[in-house]
Amino acid sequence: MTGGRPPRASRPDLREVRAGLPEGLGSAADSFERHLAVERGLSAHTVRGYVTDVVSVLAHLAGIAGDAGLRGLDLSVLREWLSAQHGAGASRSTLARKTASARAFTAWAFKAGLLPSDPGPRLAVPSRQRTLPSVLRADQAGAAMSASASGAEQGDPVALRDHAVVEVLYATGVRVAELCGLDIADVDRERRVLRVIGKGDKERVVPFGLPADAALDLWLRSGRPTLLRDPSSTALFLGVRGGRLDPRTARRTVHDAVGAVGGAPDLGPHGLRHSAATHLLEGGADLRSVQELLGHATLATTQLYTHVTVERLKAIHDRTHPRS
Numbered sequence: 001m002t003g004g005r006p007p008r009a010s011r012p013d014l015r016e017v018r019a020g021l022p023e024g025l026g027s028a029a030d031s032f033e034r035h036l037a038v039e040r041g042l043s044a045h046t047v048r049g050y051v052t053d054v055v056s057v058l059a060h061l062a063g064i065a066g067d068a069g070l071r072g073l074d075l076s077v078l079r080e081w082l083s084a085q086h087g088a089g090a091s092r093s094t095l096a097r098k099t100a101s102a103r104a105f106t107a108w109a110f111k112a113g114l115l116p117s118d119p120g121p122r123l124a125v126p127s128r129q130r131t132l133p134s135v136l137r138a139d140q141a142g143a144a145m146s147a148s149a150s151g152a153e154q155g156d157p158v159a160l161r162d163h164a165v166v167e168v169l170y171a172t173g174v175r176v177a178e179l180c181g182l183d184i185a186d187v188d189r190e191r192r193v194l195r196v197i198g199k200g201d202k203e204r205v206v207p208f209g210l211p212a213d214a215a216l217d218l219w220l221r222s223g224r225p226t227l228l229r230d231p232s233s234t235a236l237f238l239g240v241r242g243g244r245l246d247p248r249t250a251r252r253t254v255h256d257a258v259g260a261v262g263g264a265p266d267l268g269p270h271g272l273r274h275s276a277a278t279h280l281l282e283g284g285a286d287l288r289s290v291q292e293l294l295g296h297a298t299l300a301t302t303q304l305y306t307h308v309t310v311e312r313l314k315a316i317h318d319r320t321h322p323r324s
Contacts, residue, residue, distance in 0.1 A: 014052055014055060017056070017059050018055050020059070020062075021059060021062055022062055022069070024069045024070060025061065025070060026058075028070050028109065028114060029051060029055055031112070033050075033051050043177050043199075045247070050105075053097070053098045053101035054102070054105045056081070056085075056098075057101075058073075060077065060084065061073050061077055070114050070115065071114075071115065073115060073119070075119040075122050075123060078102055078106075078120075078123050081102070082095060082098065082099065082102075085098055099123055099124075102123060103120035103121070103123060104120075105120075106118050106119055106120035106123075134267060134271060134274070135267075135271065135274045135275040135278045136258070136261075136264055136265070138279055138282075141170055141272075141279070143260075144166065144257045144260065144261050145170065145211065147257050148162060148163040148166040148167070148253075148257040149163050149215075151163065152215075155222060157222070157223035157224070157227050160215075160219045160223030161219055161224070161227070161238070161245070162256075162257070163218075163219075164215040164218070164219040164223075164237070165237060165245070165250050165253050166253060166257045167211055167212040167215040167216075168216065169250075169269050169272045169273070169276075170212075170272045171208040171212035172194060172196075172207070172212070172293070173206070173272075173273045173280075173293055174194070174196055174273070174295075175269070175270070175295075176268075176269035178196050178197065178198055178295075179237070179250060180237060180244060180245045180250060182194065182196070182236040182237065183234040183236055184220075184234055184235075184236050187236060189213060191207075192207055192208055192209070192210075193207050194207075194208060196295065199295065199297070202295065204295050206293055207293075224238060227239070228242055229241065229242025230242060251268045254268050254269050254271070254272060255267070255268055287299060
């Protein structure tokens with residue numbers, strides 16, 4: 001028998017787990033989902049993450065209390081649930097995310113009158129071990145853009161779209177959901193800026209350079225009209241069936257472009273975002289400007305990239321200095 005990790009246990013299907021909840025708990029999960037989507041206006045991806053964690057909490061509660069209902073959800077149940085997640089191999093960052101989901105749910109349930117008190121604030125959040133993100137070197141990023149451009153040389157509309165997607169993601173550092181949510185009216189090509197709606201429906205303006213503008217021009221002139229099915233569509237980027245581009249397609253596009261570069265780490269759209277931020281700071285941009293460009297709520301999030309640049313400088317020093 002060879003070494004290595006044991007096979008990961010298959011995850012239970014979320015729909016099956018949710019369907020198996022007692023009626024009261026299932027109704028609470030449905031109401032919380034509507035609250036996140038409608039009242040808080042969170043993205044579908046974020047809502048799905050919250051609800052997945054909350055369904056797990058409620059399934060654990062149902063296993064302990066049966067049909068006792070949501071009022072049995074107290075601090076001891078939440079701690080038992082987190083302990084079970086830890087025992088199943090969840091990382092510290094995953095546990096921190098699950099804790100945040102559970103606290104958001106109990107706060108909402110208390111305000112909605114579904115819980116007599118809110119146990120969430122007393123649920124300790126495991127300290128998150130922050131790891132430095134993988135990034136492309138500037139030359140690798142340029143090679144990924146060139147690889148994408150070579151695929152678009154024949155004028156295929158999908159290839160033109162993919163090249164524009166990769167160029168815009170790297171040029172602006174926007175999130176993949178923000179990119180897929182762009183409308184044509186959000187692009188000001190005269191000023192070379194995008195109007196982006198980020199997390200919490202916060203709007204920001206992000207500049208892009210000449211290569212991204214050239215890729216957008218080819219897409220808008222020769223690619224998009226070919227894929228367009230509904231003349232009333234306002235989406236900037238389209239899928240092969242004419243609908244708004246799906247984030248999964250954009251992720252696959254980035255993986256393909258970066259995968260064509262020998263020696264480059266396997267990155268998706270978020271890796272391009274990390275790379276863009278790192279290259280901006282290495283080029284002399286100040287931290288506050290990068291925070292504004294990326295749409296970070298706090299400067300602490302942006303400061304992670306200063307650690308990236310320092311680690312890269314240390315690696316260069318170790319490799320090149322005669323007395324390193």
